[in-house]
Amino acid sequence: MRVRIRSIVSALLLALLASARVDAQPAAGFCGIAETPHFDAVLAELADELGDVMGEPVECAHANPDNGDLLQRTTTGLAYYRAALEIPVFTDGAEHWALTDTGIDDWTSIDVDPPGVTTPAATRPPEAADWAAALAAAPVSRAVPGALGIDAFPAPLRVPRIASELFAGLSVREASAWKGTDTPSTWSYSVALGTGPNDAPLAQLFGSAGRTAFARAAEPADGCRPAAGDDYCASSSAGSLERFFGLAVAGQPTVATHVARGSAQLAAWRVEWYEPSVDVSYGFSLAEAAGRLPPEAAALDRSNGLYAQDLTDAAELFLSVRVPGPRAASAPLP
DSSP states (O other), X not given: OHHHHHHHHHHXXXXXXXXXXXXXXXXXXXXXXXXXXXXXXXHHHHHHHHGGGTOOBSSOOEEOTTTOOEEEEBSSSEEEEETXXXXXXXXXXXXXXXXXXXXXXXXXXXXXXXXTOOOGGGGSOOHHHHHHHHHHHSOOOSSSTTOEEGGGOSSOEEEOOTTOTTTTTOOEEEEEEEEOSSSSOOEEEEEEESOOGGGOOSEEEEEEESSHHHHHHHSOBTTBOOOTTOOEEEEOBTBEEEEEEEEEETTEEEEEEEEEEBTTBOOEEEEEEEETTTTEEEEEEEEGGGOOSOGGGGSOOGGGXXXXXXXXXXXXXXXXXXXXXXXXXXXXXX
């Protein structure tokens, strides 16, 4: 009887956590090429606390595009990160354990959230839905030939948590998708956030179908070729820039570039990575004019690797969002 109850409860949990519309899963269980299952950073601390109870991951973590939750099956059950509550949870199908501000909570009901745990975020629509609404209502860039509404992009978008300190208060200015003229043509998207000097955006979110865009970002720039085995290089031959390698988002190689001085552009940081599970190169840029990094990060210095890691950690928590079409009027982000 207990086995039957566990099976029923497990089915209910999966129905609650995973929507009917989930991106196609590759044979490797949401893992990229040469990637093996490992606990996502937001689930790792709970895994350390629970040990054998939580087991080992049997797939790579993947987002539920409808609510931003992160899901990951294990040898003993299902681990998930509740985006609205910002807490990791594990269930074996009957019992649940969550890591909260007060320690480990456990409960045996079919509820996916710990009893009595609420936050302001829990009383509003899921963040992914907030983002989708704001992006659907945003104007299309007039500077991009042939630009369409961002709902035309055929894969999920990656966007930051609304409460992220790096992006807080930066409203959506434009959101566009377009198809390139290369062969084969490639879809790309860009989201402009905030307004800085010379009407330039203070931050941008971007993506491009395929691996090409990331491969280009990972190529050493002129005069910036790291020594063998090194993860850093700096150059002043084509503007002042430094590049940090050896980083990772969702277990995938990631590159952070700091452009301190360039032609007709704001000094800015860029973080770029490729996700094989959806075959998209993702990234974001953050202008130094946004004031989200300390002043000492503005000068080229190897020690800026600390800030490169902070930006990469922020990207690790990005939500997966799909924007429904056709475009519909909606409210801006809070």
